Each structure stands twice: as structure tokens, then as C-alpha cells.
Amino acid sequence: MNTWNRVGLALAGVLFFWVGAGDAQVRGTIFGPGSRSYPIAVSPLRNLSEGAVGRELGARFADILERDLVISGYFKIVDRATHIEQPQTSGTDAETINFDSWAVLGALALVKGTFQLEGDMLAVEVKLFDVAQRRQLTGRRYRGSVDLLRRMAHRFADEIMLQFTGERGPFDSRIAFVSNRDGRFKEVYVMSLDGGDLQQVTKAQSITVSPSWSPDTRYLLYTSYKRGNPDLFLLDVVSGRELVLSRRGGLNLGGRFSPDGSTIAMTLEEGANSEIVLLDRTGDLVKQLTEHWAIDVSPSWSPDGRQIAFCSNRSGTPQIYIMNADGTWVRRITYEGDYNTAPAWSPKGDRIAFVRRYEGGFNIFTIRPDGTDAKQLTQAAGNNEDPSWSPDGRYIVFSSNRTGRKKLYVMDASGVTQVQLTQGGGDDTSPAWSRWLE
Amino acid sequence: MASRVLVVAALVFLVVLPGCPGRKKGPGAAGGEGAGLEERGVDTAGSLERYKAGEKLAGDSGPLKDVHFAFDSYELDDEARAVLRENANWLLDHPREKVEIEGHCDERGTVEYNLALGAKRARAVKDYLVSLGVAADRMTTISYGEELPLCTEHNEECWARNRRAHFVLLGD
Numbered sequence: 016m017n018t019w020n021r022v023g024l025a026l027a028g029v030l031f032f033w034v035g036a037g038d039a040q041v042r043g044t045i046f047g048p049g050s051r052s053y054p055i056a057v058s059p060l061r062n063l064s065e066g067a068v069g070r071e072l073g074a075r076f077a078d079i080l081e082r083d084l085v086i087s088g089y090f091k092i093v094d095r096a097t098h099i100e101q102p103q104t105s106g107t108d109a110e111t112i113n114f115d116s117w118a119v120l121g122a123l124a125l126v127k128g129t130f131q132l133e134g135d136m137l138a139v140e141v142k143l144f145d146v147a148q149r150r151q152l153t154g155r156r157y158r159g160s161v162d163l164l165r166r167m168a169h170r171f172a173d174e175i176m177l178q179f180t181g182e183r184g185p186f187d188s189r190i191a192f193v194s195n196r197d198g199r200f201k202e203v204y205v206m207s208l209d210g211g212d213l214q215q216v217t218k219a220q221s222i223t224v225s226p227s228w229s230p231d232t233r234y235l236l237y238t239s240y241k242r243g244n245p246d247l248f249l250l251d252v253v254s255g256r257e258l259v260l261s262r263r264g265g266l267n268l269g270g271r272f273s274p275d276g277s278t279i280a281m282t283l284e285e286g287a288n289s290e291i292v293l294l295d296r297t298g299d300l301v302k303q304l305t306e307h308w309a310i311d312v313s314p315s316w317s318p319d320g321r322q323i324a325f326c327s328n329r330s331g332t333p334q335i336y337i338m339n340a341d342g343t344w345v346r347r348i349t350y351e352g353d354y355n356t357a358p359a360w361s362p363k364g365d366r367i368a369f370v371r372r373y374e375g376g377f378n379i380f381t382i383r384p385d386g387t388d389a390k391q392l393t394q395a396a397g398n399n400e401d402p403s404w405s406p407d408g409r410y411i412v413f414s415s416n417r418t419g420r421k422k423l424y425v426m427d428a429s430g431v432t433q434v435q436l437t438q439g440g441g442d443d444t445s446p447a448w449s450r451w452l453e
Numbered sequence: 454m455a456s457r458v459l460v461v462a463a464l465v466f467l468v469v470l471p472g473c474p475g476r477k478k479g480p481g482a483a484g485g486e487g488a489g490l491e492e493r494g495v496d497t498a499g500s501l502e503r504y505k506a507g508e509k510l511a512g513d514s515g516p517l518k519d520v521h522f523a524f525d526s527y528e529l530d531d532e533a534r535a536v537l538r539e540n541a542n543w544l545l546d547h548p549r550e551k552v553e554i555e556g557h558c559d560e561r562g563t564v565e566y567n568l569a570l571g572a573k574r575a576r577a578v579k580d581y582l583v584s585l586g587v588a589a590d591r592m593t594t595i596s597y598g599e600e601l602p603l604c605t606e607h608n609e610e611c612w613a614r615n616r617r618a619h620f621v622l623l624g625d
Contacts (some may be wrong), residue, residue: 199507201600221505222600224564238568240501244595245568266572266596269565282569284596287576289569310569326566332525333566354525356563370563377561397607400563445564 053179056093056122057081060130060139061102069132069161073102076139076168080126082209083172083186086425088432089179093122107142114149122146137161141171143178152178165211166452185405189449190412191226191235192423196441203237205252208425210436216250228449229272236260236270236279247281260298269313273320280314280323291325304342315358324358324367335369337384348386357401363408370400379413381428392430403448412436412446499621500555500601510603516543517552517620520578521613527573529581537578540620541585551623554578556596559612564598571596578618
């Protein structure tokens with residue numbers, strides 16, 4: 016299923032934009048994430064088509080959008096059952112909407128729009144309004160295959176967040192993760208943040224671990240034992256083509272693309288010891304970065320590609336270190352606790368998330384790259400591990416077994432909102448959050 | 454041919470010096486000294502093979518026993534060394550056997566760190582066996598980190614069982 020190809024054709028070329036006037040006034044009235052306090056009403060899209068086919072798409076768009084807004088932690092959704100205006104019998108622009116009927120429900124913001132389905136092609140026009148000021152803040156038109164409905168809703172959620180917070184939201188992206196939900200084998204899956212568009216992308220029927228994305232969201236790296244040895248594989252998610260990038264003896268582990276996509280940092284065990292090295296995109300060794308008898312794993316690039324955080328037990332216990340991307344100037348940044356692993360550098364560059372073993376449980380912390388200001392984000396019992404940042408740097412997806420099996424959760428960067436993302440059987444681990452889809 | 458001579462020589466050696474400390478037959482070996490018939494249970498399928506086939510993973514089912522480790526450690530304590538001395542004896546008695554040493558961890562901690570830790574455990578075991586005279590080229594190592602546990606309970610008893618190096622006979 017070449018969803019990404021269709022996206023490239025449909026969305027890139029045929030997207031029209033227009034932005035409402037004076038939207039800057041609204042910013043600054045939003046509270047922080049986790050407040051869940053800004054009341055927004057999302058009206059199902061009005062169906063402009065004649066026939067009955069696709070009638071439910073307008074409501075489905077609203078469902079997806081509402082879920083994203085809830086996950087963001089900023090908004091409170093006005094209950095759809097209380098809506099007075101109904102899609103098929105009311106207007107969708109500032110002149111024709113009865114704003115009083117929304118104000119009386121407590122809504123401060125309103126989403127309304129239309130859709131039209133012609134065969135397989137879906138055209139959506141959707142707008143965001145300020146209820147009190149009775150004016151449009153922003154609007155979008157989307158056109159593409161009906162398969163892209165979910166992405167259209169995610170894009171508009173990102174746009175709403177841009178309007179209210181000044182920063183684009185993270186919803187039009189993908190999360191890759193490892194799960195044994197469909198059997199006893201751990202395979203790599205890909206989904207949207209809200210759990211939709213779930214797709215199994217490996218069928219190795221072996222052990223597969225530690226997926227990560229290329230910056231252009233086209234490729235996944237992961238380590239798999241399908242050939243008997245833990246080898247590093249590169250998967251083209253669009254074509255489905257998989258090739259083995261590194262099959263050196265011993266571990267080929269934890270491949271991470273540099274931010275410019277040119278280089279891959281990973282751990283090799285060739286010889287006697289695990290070391291962090293750089294490979295190019297064909298799998299050839301460019302440089303060995305660490306040279307130490309200790310365990311050195313889990314490289315994580317700074318967003319400017321100049322530094323790499325990693326985990327090493329060279330001091331006797333696993334701790335977080337940073338080095339330059341050429342291996343020079345190695346310095347330790349965690350000094351509290353005897354077990355600090357899994358560094359993940361925020362796309363904003365100002366904090367590094369990691370996992371700390373603390374009083375028997377594992378919890379997620381963040382720290383400044385200079386080693387100061389460590390903050391604990393998760394407090395739940397059990398294991399909270401595998402942090403990965405959203406592309407906008409405001410959210411972290413992670414794995415937690417707080418309710419029994421390991422499931423994926425998302426929280427904002429201060430740990431206030433924690434929403435469970437995956438359900439069902441099996442264990443879901445090792446989430447990797449992609450950049451925005453093209 | 455040379456290995457057959459070695460086996461015979463070893464058996465002869467055992468007959469001649471019954472009182473030699475530390476040199477005893479591996480567990481499971483039957484038959485009298487020099488009888489020429491040996492029987493044993495062997496563990497020839499590795500943990501990943503068993504897992505893929507849907508079989509239960511093996512602990513100490515063969516002549517080579519698992520050794521265990523403390524949390525976040527690849528050090529061999531006295532008990533581990535004692536087990537490895539016995540394993541070394543068996544390997545020296547069966548010089549044609551090749552073996553894979555698997556390194557495993559308990560479920561806590563990061564997947565990647567545990568894969569590296571498992572590799573350290575397997576190598577530590579191999580290095581010790583080499584120091585006891587087992588030829589290095591008879592032994593390969595592989596790490597499975599926390600991916601192939603023997604048990605899945607979330608308690609120290611289970612975790613301790615999972616922190617192990619496991620031997621797989623590869624035949625000759």
C-alpha cells in the first residue's frame with residue numbers, strides 16, 4: 016500500500032492555503048499543556064455530495080480531530096451530543112454560523128467545514144473560528160484519496176495547535192514500535208499517534224528490536240535476528256524493500272540516522288567490545304567513535320548533528336555521556352543514580368530524555384545537555400522506558416507496563432498529561448517517533 | 454583421527470589416574486571407564502531456534518550448565534566459576550564438540566543496553582573457559598539481551614534465573 020506515494024502526489028501538489036486575518040490576537044490566551052481547559056467544539060463536516068456513499072466521513076474526520084486535540088492536552092472538547100447546529104442544516108462560514116449557539120455551550124473555538132467524495136477522491140474544506148469574536152482564524156482545503164482522510168484530520172490538528180500555541184502540532188507523523196500483538200514474535204509496526212493506520216512492516220518471525228526513522232520518514236532501521244545474528248536492516252517503508260545494512264559479527268545494534276540523513280550511528284560488537292561507530296548509507300564504516308573496554312550503546316544525535324549522546328558503563332555503572340560527532344570530548348552528564356540509559360535528544364536541542372532506575376522502578380527523566388536540572392517525568396510504578404520525542408519537541412512517547420502488559424503512552428515534555436496510545440494484547444515497546452510526513 | 458586418539462588417551466588417562474582432583478566425567482555420561490559407550494542428553498537447539506519452533510527454552514538440560522550473574526554485571530562469582538570448571542572439563546573430554554555461549558539478561562532496563570550486557574556475559578564466560586584450556590575457536594558467543602527469558606514473572610527469583618549464560622552444543 017503506497018500511501019506515502021499518494022500523499023506526495025495529492026497533498027504536495029494540490030494543497031491550497033488561506034489564513035484568517037488577525038489570528039495573532041488569539042495566541043497567548045491558551046494555558047499550558049495538561050490544562051485541558053480550552054473549550055473547543057468540532058462539528059462533523061457537512062456532506063456536499065448527493066449520494067449516501069461516504070456519509071460518515073464528516074463525522075469520522077471530527078472523531079480523529081477531537082482525539083488529537085485531547086491527546087495534545089490543551090483542549091477540552093465540547094460534547095457533540097450538546098451541539099445545537101447540525102452539519103447538514105447550518106452554514107460553515109463566519110457570516111452564516113450561529114455563533115451564539117456555540118457560545119452558549121461554553122465553546123471558545125469552533126471547527127466547521129465541508130467534504131465532497133467523488134469516486135475515490137475526497138475534497139475537504141475545514142476552518143477554525145473564534146466564537147467570541149465571530150471570525151475565522153484559519154482554514155485549509157485538502158484533496159486526495161479517501162485513504163488520506165486521517166492524515167487530513169491530523170494536519171488540521173497540527174494547524175489548530177499552530178494557531179493557538181505558535182508551534183505546529185505533531186500529529187501528522189508516524190510512530191514505529193515493536194510488538195508481539197499478533198503472535199509470539201516481536202515485529203515492527205507503524206501507526207499514527209492516535210493508533211490509526213496500524214501496519215505491520217516486518218514479518219521476520221524472529222526477534223526484531225530498536226526501530227528508528229530516517230529524517231525523510233521513508234526508511235526504518237532496526238536490528239533483527241532473522242539471519243541468526245543480530246544484523247542491522249534498512250527498510251524502505253514505501254516500497255517494502257528490505258536490505259541488510261550491517262551484518263558484521265556480533266551485535267549490529269541501534270542504528271540512528273544523523274539529522275541530515277547522511278550518516279548512521281550505531282553500536283558494533285566486532286572484536287571484543289561494543290563500540291559506537293558511524294556508517295554511511297551503504298553500510299560502510301566511516302569512523303569508530305568510542306574506543307573503550309566498557310559497554311557503549313544507544314547513540315542519539317543532537318538536532319544540529321554536531322554531538323551524540325550515548326550510554327556507557329565506563330564509570331562502573333550505566334550513565335549518559337555526550338561526545339562530539341567525531342568522537343572527541345567525551346563527557347559524562349548524569350551523576351545521580353546507578354543506572355541511567357536510553358538517551359533521546361529533543362528536537363529542540365535543550366533537553367535529553369533518558370531512563371533512570373530509581374527505587375526499583377524505571378522512570379523517564381529529562382536533563383539539560385550540560386548535566387543540570389534533571390526532572391522526573393513519570394512517577395508510576397513498574398517500568399517506564401524507551402522515550403522518543405515528537406517532531407515538535409513538546410511530547411514524548413514511551414513504553415510502560417503500569418497496567419500489566421507493556422503499552423505505549425504519550426506525555427508532554429513536563430510529564431503532566433499521560434495518555435495511553437495502544438491497547439490490546441501483547442507487549443508494545445521501543446517506540447520511535449518520526450518527523451512530520453511530507 | 455587425531456581427535457579420536459585424544460579421546461582414547463583421555464579415557465586411558467582417567468583409568469590410570471582415578472584420584473586426580475577435578476577430573477571427573479561430565480554428568481550424564483554412562484558406562485565404565487574405557488567401556489567406549491557414552492550416553493548423554495545434549496542441548497543442540499539454541500534458544501532462538503526453540504523460540505521460533507514454539508518450544509520451551511532450555512535451562513540446564515545438557516551436560517553444560519548455565520551460569521548466573523548479578524544485576525547489571527558480567528562478573529563470574531565463585532559459584533559461576535565452579536560451574537564453568539565442570540563445563541570446561543566436559544569440553545576438554547569432548548574436544549570435537551563446538552559450543553555457542555548465549556548471554557541473557559532479565560527484563561529490566563533498556564533493550565539495547567541489555568543486548569550489550571548479554572554480549573559481555575557471553576564473552577566473560579568464553580574468556581574464562583579459554584583460560585582453563587578450552588580452545589577459543591571451539592566457542593562462539595551471541596547475545597539475546599532480555600529477548601529470550603526462561604520465565605516471565607516480575608520478581609527477583611525469575612530475574613535471577615534469566616540473568617544467565619547458556620550453552621548450546623553445536624556438534625562437531
